[in-house]
Amino acid sequence: MNNAHIDVRTVLFWGISAVILLILPQLFPLGYLVNAMITTVVWIIFALAFDLSAGHVGAVSLGHAVFFGVGAYVAAIAAPQLGLGYFGSMGLSAVTMGILALIAGIAFFRIAEVSFAIGTLGALIIAQQIANNAYDLTNGPMCIQSVPNPTIHLPGNAISVTQPVEYYYALLPLLLLTLIVYRLLTTQRIGRAFASVREDEVRASAMGVHPLRYKLLAFSVGGALIGALGSFQAQYITVVCPSELAIDYTLTMLIIVFVGGAGRMRGVVIGAILFNTLPRILENIGGGTIPPAYQQVIYGLILLGVVLYMPDGIDGLITRLTGGRKSKRQVVTDA
Amino acid sequence: MSIELEIFLETIINGLTLGALYALVTMGLALIFGVARLVNFAHGDLFMIGGYALFVLLGVEGMELPYVLIVPLVVIVTMAFSWIIERTVIHRVINQSWRVHAVATLGISIVLQNIALILFTTDPKQTPTIFSRQIIEPFGVRMSMQRVIILVVVIVVFLGLQYFVRRTKLGKAIRAVSQNRDMCAIVGIDVKKIVMITFVISGGLAGLAGALLAPLYSVTPMMGSLLTLKGLAAVVLGGLGYINGAVFAAFGLGIIEALFSTYVSFAFKDVIVFGIFILFLFFRPQGIFGRRVGL
Amino acid sequence: MNKRILTKSATLFSLVTTIVLILSLGVLSTAAQDEPEPIKIGLYAPMTGPVAFLGEGFELGATMALEELDYEIEGVPVELVVADNMCNPTDAVNAIRKLIEVDEVDVILGGGCSSATVAAQPIIAEGETPAVSATSTNPSIYDGMGVGGNIWQFRVNPDDLIMANAFADLIADDAGSLGLVAENTDFGRGALAAYKPLFEEMGVEVVYEDYFDLGTADYRAGLTAIRRANPDALLIVMTERDGSTFMRQLREVGLEQTIFSRGSLTSPLFVEFTEDDPTIGEGILEFSFWAFGLDPEHDEAFFERFDTANSPHRGMSYYVVKDVIAEAIRAAIEETGEATRESIRDALAEIDIETPIGPVAFDDHNQAYPFGTIQTIQDGVPTLLDTIELVPVERETSEE
DSSP: OOOOSOOHHHHHHHHHHHHHHHHHHHHSOOHHHHHHHHHHHHHHHHHHHHHHHHTTSOOOOSOTHHHHHHHHHHHHHHHHHHTOOHHHHHHHHHHHHHHHHHHHHHHHTTSOHHHHHHHHHHHHHHHHHHHHHOHHHHOGGGOBOOOOOOEEEETTEEEEOOSHHHHHHHHHHHHHHHHHHHHHHHSHHHHHHHHHHHHOHHHHHHTTOOHHHHHHHHHHHHHHHHHHHHHHHHHHHOOBOGGGGOHHHHHHHHHHHHHHOTTOHHHHHHHHHHHHHHHHHHHHHHHHTSOHHHHHHHHHHHHHHHHHHOTTHHHHHHHHHTTOOSOHHHHHHHO | OOHHHHHHHHHHHHHHHHHHHHHHHHHHHHHHHHHHOOOOTTHHHHHHHHHHHHHHHHTOTTOOOOHHHHHHHHHHHHHHHHHHHIIIIIHHHTTSOHHHHHHHHHHHHHHHHHHHHHHHOSSOBOOOOHHHHOEEOGGGOOEEHHHHHHHHHHHHHHHHHHHHHHHSHHHHHHHHHHHOHHHHHHTTOOHHHHHHHHHHHHHHHHHHHHHHHTTTSOBOTTTTHHHHHHHHHHHHHHTSSOHHHHHHHHHHHHHHHHHHHHHTOSTTHHHHHHHHHHHHHHHOTTOTTOOOOOO | OOHHHHHHHHHHHHHHHHHHHHHHHHHHHHHHTOSSOOEEEEEEEOOSSTTHHHHHHHHHHHHHHHHHTTTEETTEEEEEEEEEOTTSHHHHHHHHHIIIIISOOSEEEEOSOHHHHHHHHHHHHHHTOOEEESSOOOGGGGGGBGGGSBTTEEEOSOOHHHHHHHHHHHHHHHOSEEEEEEESSHHHHHHHHHHHHHHHHTTOEEEEEEEEOTTOOOOHHHHHHHHHHOOSEEEEEOOHHHHHHHHHHHHHHTOOOEEEESSSTTSHHHHHHTTTOGGGGTTOEEEESSOTTSSHHHHHHHHHHHSSOOOHHHHHHHHIIIIIIHHHHHHHHHHHSSOOHHHHHHHHHHOEEEETTEEEEOOTTSBOOOEEEEEEEETTEEEEEEEEEOOOOOOOOOOO
16 A cells, blocks of 8 residues: 555546636635635645544544634734734644644643543633633624734735635645645554554554654644634634634534544545535525524434444445445554 | 621532532433443433423423422433434444444434424523422522422432442443443343443433423523533543542532632633643543542 | 545545535525515524524514515515524624525624624625614624725614613612623623723722623522622623523522613513513613513514514514614615615615604614613513613724
8 A cells, every 4th residue: 555656546536626626616606605615625624634633543632623713813813913914824823723732732642532532622611711701812702803804925916815715715725735734644654653553552652653742743733734724714704703612613523524434534525525515505405495493403314314324434435335445444554 | 607608608509509410410421421431412402301391291281290290200201212312323323432422412412402492492491390489598598499409319319329230130230331341241231222221311310400400490402512511521520430420520510610600700610610620630530539440 | 545446536526526516506596596586684693503592583573574564565575584693703604695695685684693793794895785783782893884884784773882871870870889790792791891981980889790601500609709799789781591590590599689681681571481480570670772662562463473572682673674674675666666785775874764662863883873761570561661862972983
């Protein structure tokens, strides 16, 4: 299973995907649809970054929305004061959230599995309560309003980003970066180390792999990517509220990653696309006549259906349909 | 008695009733976690169903059932709901990791909350009982009789549960499954059936909590969400599935929360509650009483 | 990587994407194909989640108004389209774009939940669609409306700064020291932020101030703290839902302070929520806008139609649709022959009418000044004590 040689079909796959991504907003320029595309890309990045630790080193944190929300607050409070542009702001949020993730990781990796999950969920609740109540800093539930529209500084000129289509293209570099980082970290030597940590930490250390080091790597890189994403969100919506730290983000993330197929790029991406498109379809079907509460019930039922009838996630189903091997995970472990 | 002493006493009583609320919710969560390693995000929604069941039963025209009769009925209703949930969803995913459980129970939670929203609208439903209206005044602290009843029931249920898992045949089987599932399967205990029974009992406990607490508060579709999280924190603090530990942790959290809200700030109380929870985890990752296997 | 799987997954991926796109496009085109072009009123509010009651209230009020209008204004059919903003900025952007771009509504009814309102502002301005707010009392929106930049956003209800200036001295007359209690939302925090500086000016000592998350079950720890601080009176900023639970427990603890409220603690809905014990709301003094008793005929009709009591959210959205929006649409059709987004906006800006909730005419910030009201509950019945004319107030011009 060596990816080193360049395969025509792989190139073709990525080429087609890239073209689809690039022309999509040109084909469907309606702001509502472009906004849906942006949300989908946001979730792809979010879910991949989460999957780095959840799917690859087995550390399922329910507090990842902290990096998103605090990253957004950093972009709303600190970045404008420092006069940072679009990428500068993203960088600031990425660095601060990367460091935060590193520190949080050192503290939280003392705790195992379920305790780790609930503990990080507690951290998220704390962060949201602080955002809601530290009125002088965050404006509490009145939100930080009118975050400036971002400017992208290119050699020679500066572009002001205001329209959804512009935001969409401005977000693509972060998607590309996420895909590359994800690929680099989950294949080759690091990927094998990740897998061995996930499968059995004791055995991994016996084999000379330092589990904590790899867990921290996955956690802080994921945190940094999500931080950058939070900065994007702040500059796109131009309002930052405590609801950016809501538990709902964590729940959606769990759904996307574990229903899509944890540890598999394809599964996670398809999960993100599906669970972003589903609410959009539900709210428009039949001319938009289904009341919102009914939409939520249908959403929940579909989710349950997927969990029950696709035990190895959407990715597993695809593998079975396309006649591929049962488990790729094993392949990685054995390599 | 000086006023400051009275205030302190009142705060402790507030903490005990809060703790009783958390304990009732936590017992069920700990029980099912201990037996099936199931993190049930829909547990608070079973609590909500208990509240609505109480509301519906209190409102049955022409048949003024006494509260003491309604409470067991509510428990039976929530047990029936739990049974349906177990048969349709839980038993199909029970052999998978807790992550799949989390996603599945989340799906259940979304469905239940929104069905409640459709059926009962967002209006908070009131479920007063003869006890909730009766005010008593021990040590100068005014409170509703309902709170005393809750405290008593928590103690009774707790002791009953102890007796059940230690002395009865079924209880021993449940305990055995929580300690070593594979071994139980080998000696011929029907593990799946035990899991089902435990889930139904756990749901019944949530329903009991709903029937007892709704008269003091009010019943809404979202009433269970935050409770589930606090309950889970208590489960983790108590040592994952160890019921005595979870109940102890629930009361601890309740009293800390009451003290902080009265003397410092109500708005920031969850920062402190979850902050202490996390600090505790850092220093005692295995929970207050250390790692235990099983109930 | 297995080559075969990759190609197949590529096909599948494109297939899924295509299906999804075709679905959404099909949906979009059917939505746009309705034959006789009706006037669409968009309802922009949280319909699910913890504050779903806001959207529910708006939907009841708007539905009642449209039923009375027979779903028709000046012979043109009218319909209501609902979008769920879930009270957070992200879903708000989606919901407002759906209303403006997909449903192509002509005018939007919204309010409550400032995070969603604020996030929608640039899109409303860019989409050039008039939006009328019915109950959003947060003062911070005022600056941006009308001459502040967004000429498309209007607000019928007075905000908390306007009300605080009218009511603060009434509270100060009665209390030397005050406890402030509010729900921990933009509504609660915004209202107290408007009142606090005025109390300070008037020499009222604030001895207690705390905020309670929506859906709090047990308030006793807060009530014990109030007992400890022992203020002369309490000012409570909550809606019926949390307020009724809070008051129930306040009576249980036996606090005897005078209760002032800003929210809806004397509305028929509050009485409905406390009907098992009518003493809970007795004597609360509420300062607000809409009140039960301003329009007794409607109050009765509302209960008959829905079998549930009226409230500020329900009542306000009724008048905003029945009187303000319908009137603007009528005027727009009269002036220009058809109701477009632009003609409705122009008509709104010009509106100057008397309604049961008071005069409605918008100032240069698109803010109206209906009646302020003083209400109480007497013998278990919501009672209107007095109406006050509200006036524009001086504002710190923030930024600029």
